Amino acid sequence: MTDQKSPLIELRAVTKKFPGVIALKDIDFDLKKGETHVLLGENGAGKSTLINILAGSFPPNAGSYLINGVAAKGLTPHKARLSGISPVFQEFSLAPELTVMQNMFLGREIRRLGVLDNAAMKVRAEEVLSELGFEINTEIKVGELSRARQQMVEIAKALLQDVQVLILDEPTASLTDSEAEKLFELVERLKTDGCGIIYVSHRMAEIRKIGDRVTVLRDGRKIGTVTCADTSDADMIEMMTGRKVDTLFPKVVQKPGKEAMRVEKLTSSCGGVKNVSLTMRHGEIVGIAGLVGSGKSEIARLIFGLESIATGAIFLAAKTEIRNPSPRKMLRNGICYLPSDRVGEGLAMDRPIRENATIAALDTEKFNLRGLMRRKNERDAANKVADRFSLRPLDIERRVEALSGGNRQKVMLARGILRDVEVFLFDEPTVGVDVGAKAQIYHIINELVENGAAVLLISSELPEITNLCNRTYVMRLGEIVGELLGDEVTENNVLNAIFDDHTRMKPDAQVPA
Incomplete structure (x- = not known):
């Protein structure tokens, strides 16, 4: 009182x-x-x-x-x-x-x-x-x-x-x-x-x-x-x-196409991920759900080469195996990772929006001509993507540390847009982001999928999983304990898989008391 x-x-x-x-x-x-x-x-x-x-x-x-x-x-x-x-x-x-x-x-x-x-x-x-x-x-x-x-x-x-x-x-x-x-x-x-x-x-x-x-x-x-x-x-x-928000989540039309990536029996050197297998297809959002510490974030880090792989394999386009993955190698193979920790890993906080948005594409011909930076192209591209994502204030020379959390996340998203990317690995893309910015991020992800990208969405927010994902893998203690498809992707089924020791999932099964 x-x-x-x-x-x-x-x-x-x-x-x-x-x-x-x-x-x-x-x-x-x-x-x-x-x-x-x-x-x-x-x-x-x-x-x-x-x-x-x-x-x-x-x-x-x-x-x-x-x-x-x-x-x-x-x-x-x-x-x-x-x-x-x-x-x-x-x-x-x-x-x-x-x-x-x-x-x-x-x-x-x-x-x-x-x-x-x-x-x-x-x-x-x-x-x-x-x-x-x-x-x-x-x-x-x-x-x-x-x-x-x-x-x-x-x-x-x-x-x-x-x-x-x-x-x-x-x-x-x-x-x-x-x-x-x-x-x-x-x-x-x-x-x-x-x-x-x-x-x-x-x-x-x-x-x-x-x-x-x-x-x-x-x-x-x-x-x-x-x-x-x-x-x-x-x-x-x-x-x-300042406006009515009829719906937070866009209507995502999932049209799974050819296989974009396959992971087979992946195990991390530290033991946080064990024997994980999953697939991603073009035109589809695939979710990974699980409690904090379940190993879901480590999967993206293993794929992108940020953590050491003990055993297992990563294949692109159903056949090309990527050995000893590294961030440079994965970017050049059309894979972009967006970490959950924007400040610690995702952004150079004391550098301007322009540099943060274009850094992952500076080795491409669009921005680099025989070792010389094409500064005008860089500025034009950064301005274009900043306007597209409604960055405010719209000043590409503004330091990222001066931006709000939602605008920082948009800058990190811009990094994947400015390079030819086919597979996006999103780890907690809306953590610390307000409702309006969330809606914008969801629409951006939807656009990527509509244009044929494959998206892996790792999230602790079940509404994101249930409203955006066509398929969802559920993790517990470093292992995948179930896969849900289409109408099976409900909060009850996800929670049932997380907490049920038998890992047997039925549509709309009740969460154990």
């Missing part, structure tokens, strides 16, 4: 400008004790700018910011934390070479007589992780953890101290359903204790589950604040996009 007295934090007419861009304009926002206040908006709407102001990462150019009724002047991230404001950003701030415990206490180490008290920090770190229900070894290096477990470390790190305001930016993007449920339980406990939660998410089911109020931003402006209980999904999406 929310406290209607003075808010924990309050923004009044806040404006934030960057060179050539007004990121926020006259924003009013407040957070009450014991409530979850959701921030909703398309990528680029201003959500990240707003939570960075709240966390002290940079100051507003105009307006006021009050914490417990007191003006927050000269706020820094450190001062914000001392005021009880703990952010968990979508892009992690972890040091990969440090352990889990060292990351959790970085900058706020416990000392005794001037010496680091590692024993005390270890005990406290284990206590917080245990309270959250996260089973993580505090002595392991963060760089050795999966993205899902790194997300858990970020959340635990934010809760080391007494928290009045917890900011969660797309916190479930890398979590399994059971891990997300634990997070939701934590949110409810914190609300009961009077903590205020600012929650950024594009998942309407999550917003419905834990949200009290929703503030919708569009193009840096506040469209309105509504209560979850009194506002429909359709109304919130219309506020967010």
Whole structure:
């Protein structure tokens, strides 16, 4: 139950400008004790700018910011934390070479007589992780953890101290359903204790589950604040996009043609993938579903040559075997991989859109004439694809790090468009992407298939699998435990295959209790 007295934090007419861009304009926002206040908006709407102001990462150019009724002047991230404001950003701030415990206490180490008290920090770190229900070894290096477990470390790190305001930016993007449920339980406990939660998410089911109020931003402006209980999904999406969204998924006409790729008995050197066989055909979307850690993402990485193959074979066009795959070799054979981790693997964040969009095609004649770069062709191609994908702002010399998550994903997609590609390997293509950008990405994938491409879609979001895929392989513990075709691709059947030890699937079978 929310406290209607003075808010924990309050923004009044806040404006934030960057060179050539007004990121926020006259924003009013407040957070009450014991409530979850959701921030909703398309990528680029201003959500990240707003939570960075709240966390002290940079100051507003105009307006006021009050914490417990007191003006927050000269706020820094450190001062914000001392005021009880703990952010968990979508892009992690972890040091990969440090352990889990060292990351959790970085900058706020416990000392005794001037010496680091590692024993005390270890005990406290284990206590917080245990309270959250996260089973993580505090002595392991963060760089050795999966993205899902790194997300858990970020959340635990934010809760080391007494928290009045917890900011969660797309916190479930890398979590399994059971891990997300634990997070939701934590949110409810914190609300009961009077903590205020600012929650950024594009998942309407999550917003419905834990949200009290929703503030919708569009193009840096506040469209309105509504209560979850009194506002429909359709109304919130219309506020967010400025248009009615009749359907998120396009009507995909699957016309499977000749075999584009075949994988036979593929096993990874690390043992994460075991004896996997699958086929892809031109004009078809093939899905891979499974829990985090099932090995589904590793399949694409093995095919593209990013991880070592122990045994098995990869064939193109039903007959040509690709031995010792590498990214260069696979690109030259018309295969493009788009990783789930845009920041860590997909993009050169400090380079412009132009370079990121064209980098995979720079060895082609279109952009390279006997070793000399054809700069005009590069600029023209980058401008054309940026316009086609509705990149905003439309400036190909803008650094990718300045873009929203959805626009970053579009830049990565452009990479496959600018080269002659027949097979696309998509790993979580809409992670951290808003509803409007999702619809655009789905339509782009549909266009690729209509033009005869073969698409492998690896996704943790079952609606993507069930609405887009003609066939779906289901994985568990590194192995394919079932294949679903056409009308068999339902959420019940996918979940049944994931959790049923006997791996016998029947259409619309009920998920085991």
